Amino acid sequence: MRLAERFRRFLAYFTENFPAPETELQYGSPYELLVAVVLSAQCTDKRVNLITPKLFEQFPTAEHLAAATAEDIFPFIRSVSYPNNKAKHLAGLGRMLVEKFGGEVPDRLEDLQLLPGVGRKTANVIVSVIYNQPAMAVDTHVFRVAHRLGLVPRSATTPLAVEKGLVKHIPEELIPKAHHWLILHGRYICVARNPKCLQCPLTDICNYYNKSVKPDLEPIVAPV
Secondary structure, eight states, rough: OOOOHHHHHHHHHHHHHHOOOOOSSSSSSSSHHHHHHHHHTOOOOHHHHHHHHHHHSSOOOOOHHHTHHHHHHHHHTSSSSSHHHHHHHHHHHHHHHHHHHTTTTTTSSSHHTSSTTHHHHHHHHHHTTTTTOOOOOOOOHHHHHHHHTSOOTTTTHHHHHHHHHTTTTTTEEEEEEEEHHHHHHHHHTSSSSOOOOGGGGTTTTTIIIIIIIIIHHHOOOOOO
């Protein structure tokens, strides 16, 4: 199957069946989403959503976060992964938002990546979700699904290579949605261990299914 056809099938299915995908992180402002995404690194959205209500009650704006120390923040995020580092990142992030950006979340990748705890993936999430820019955030789910479906070549061994491979073949207006499609498909169907291939509607284009799963499902015909 040609790559262009593979992308057409992928986009057609999700456009029809999931026309308005959204992040599962709960937030009420760009500031809250930025904090939530920083906390979600190597942690589940479910866990982050459990702790952010009290965190945002205590630190409702960038100005409140800027006035806090890592020690002030830590008790509110102790149950996420790497809480010590993230507490330090959030304290520094709050100060930089206030001092350099007037308390507002910037809309440029370059500016976002200046913030403590914000790498390219997090910056891509913010400009995609908040500012609807054609940015593709590549996390472990996106990386895995893109490879299994055959949307990117095996030579795409880094998140940046996968990002470039995906955005090259997805129309700009669909890139923010495709980011969510890939994440959610990886989170609930194309899981890392024991992917739910028999529930997947995209097995016809899936390299992983057709090479690794389908042959084991075909009945063995005994010789006559």
